[in-house]
Amino acid sequence: MSQKALLGLLMMGSSALAQEMEAPQVGLTFNYGADKVRGVNLGGWLVLEPWITPSIFDAAGDTAVDEWSLCDTYGADQCRAILSQHWSTFITQDDFNQIAAAGMNHVRIPVGYWALTPLEGDAYVDGQLSYLDQAVGWARVAGLKVIVDLHGAPGSQNGFDNSGRRGPIQWQTGNNVDLTRVALETLAARYGGDADVVTAVEALNEPSIPGGVSEDGLKQYYYDSWGAARKASQDTTVVLHDGFMPTESWNGFMSESTGVWYVMMDTHHYEVFDHGLLALDTDSHVSTACGFVNDHVLHTDKWTVVGEWTGAMTDCAKYLNGKGIGARYDGTFDASQGAFGSCDGKSVGNTADLSDEDRVNIRRFIEGQLDAYEKGNGWLYWTWTTEGAPEWDMKQQLAAGVFPNPVTSRQFPGQC
Numbered sequence: 001m002s003q004k005a006l007l008g009l010l011m012m013g014s015s016a017l018a019q020e021m022e023a024p025q026v027g028l029t030f031n032y033g034a035d036k037v038r039g040v041n042l043g044g045w046l047v048l049e050p051w052i053t054p055s056i057f058d059a060a061g062d063t064a065v066d067e068w069s070l071c072d073t074y075g076a077d078q079c080r081a082i083l084s085q086h087w088s089t090f091i092t093q094d095d096f097n098q099i100a101a102a103g104m105n106h107v108r109i110p111v112g113y114w115a116l117t118p119l120e121g122d123a124y125v126d127g128q129l130s131y132l133d134q135a136v137g138w139a140r141v142a143g144l145k146v147i148v149d150l151h152g153a154p155g156s157q158n159g160f161d162n163s164g165r166r167g168p169i170q171w172q173t174g175n176n177v178d179l180t181r182v183a184l185e186t187l188a189a190r191y192g193g194d195a196d197v198v199t200a201v202e203a204l205n206e207p208s209i210p211g212g213v214s215e216d217g218l219k220q221y222y223y224d225s226w227g228a229a230r231k232a233s234q235d236t237t238v239v240l241h242d243g244f245m246p247t248e249s250w251n252g253f254m255s256e257s258t259g260v261w262y263v264m265m266d267t268h269h270y271e272v273f274d275h276g277l278l279a280l281d282t283d284s285h286v287s288t289a290c291g292f293v294n295d296h297v298l299h300t301d302k303w304t305v306v307g308e309w310t311g312a313m314t315d316c317a318k319y320l321n322g323k324g325i326g327a328r329y330d331g332t333f334d335a336s337q338g339a340f341g342s343c344d345g346k347s348v349g350n351t352a353d354l355s356d357e358d359r360v361n362i363r364r365f366i367e368g369q370l371d372a373y374e375k376g377n378g379w380l381y382w383t384w385t386t387e388g389a390p391e392w393d394m395k396q397q398l399a400a401g402v403f404p405n406p407v408t409s410r411q412f413p414g415q416c
Helices: 003-012 054-058 067-074 076-090 093-101 129-142 176-194 215-232 282-295 356-373 394-399
Strands: 037-041 106-112 145-152 198-202 237-241 263-269 303-309 378-381
Touching: 037 303, 067 076, 093 129, 093 394, 106 129, 106 378, 129 145, 129 176, 145 176, 176 198, 176 215, 215 237, 237 303, 282 356, 303 356, 356 378
Parallel strands: 037 106, 037 378, 106 145, 145 198, 198 237, 237 263, 263 303, 303 378
Antiparallel strands: none
């Protein structure tokens, strides 16, 4: 189906929208076209990931490998009690204040569909929305903008544990896409009146086209998501993940020339999930990030942010590849591939306890990426805090002088 036909379907589905296809004469409360997004993800808070909070999953035994199986193991009442304790302590107003004090202007907050539209028969529990509401208030006090990100869809859009359920990708089976639309509509409507703070809504995190998600079907869902956001607010930006395809391959889709406005692309860049990339030295890691921006990010026709990235140069963090799965770096992921080094001191612990060499190299890599991503429209780091993943934990990295503080300061300028 052509892009014009897809847009036509959207317009026929809403006569009100069809009458409002010219961009509104209102100003965004954050100028994504001129000002740089500098932010961080609140990963592992309202959508759990085993590597961010391994203690919660270890306590549940071997069957708990994602949020769905965690709650299936415990049952709804006990799971809700455990998660409520986590939600109320893992992120607080003080975290928002620290983020702002470091010179950032955005947080991206993942949330699963089950928080918005619980489904009968799901093992998931709800209750997250009161904390998300609270977070919007904290952001308003701290002077931060919020991107609310639909991180998990029914059936899983990528098969990763970060979608809530690890396993086969079944998002586009049955009525799962329709259920996702309802969740996105609920999310957009809930925060449409908070556009001074919730400046953007992300339609879906990391739908995997290489994993089998239909690109045409995803495009229709993106159009529908834009329509839902426009019904809720004329001045909320709609964020589209690139589906693990070259970001510039989305040029011409949902750009202003097609009659839509306030659309931003989100691309993610990691250099630890591939044996070839793990073999790189620090200079080559930096060069690869710079090349990624020069080859892709700078060739898009929409605002583009690198919405997830890390200072990590190994995949050593405990459970990073999934609970019960080892690391490529030390050969425990696949012994036939060999090892690059030891994960001792890198899998768990505090950033301050890394070797002097590691801390310097991570800072060089972070600064190189900061310079690269600010050639585009900005960045959001993954992630703010963990139980002890020293290569990933921005809160620890700021305290240890590994992440620049303020984020615009440089010890290694001009790497890109």
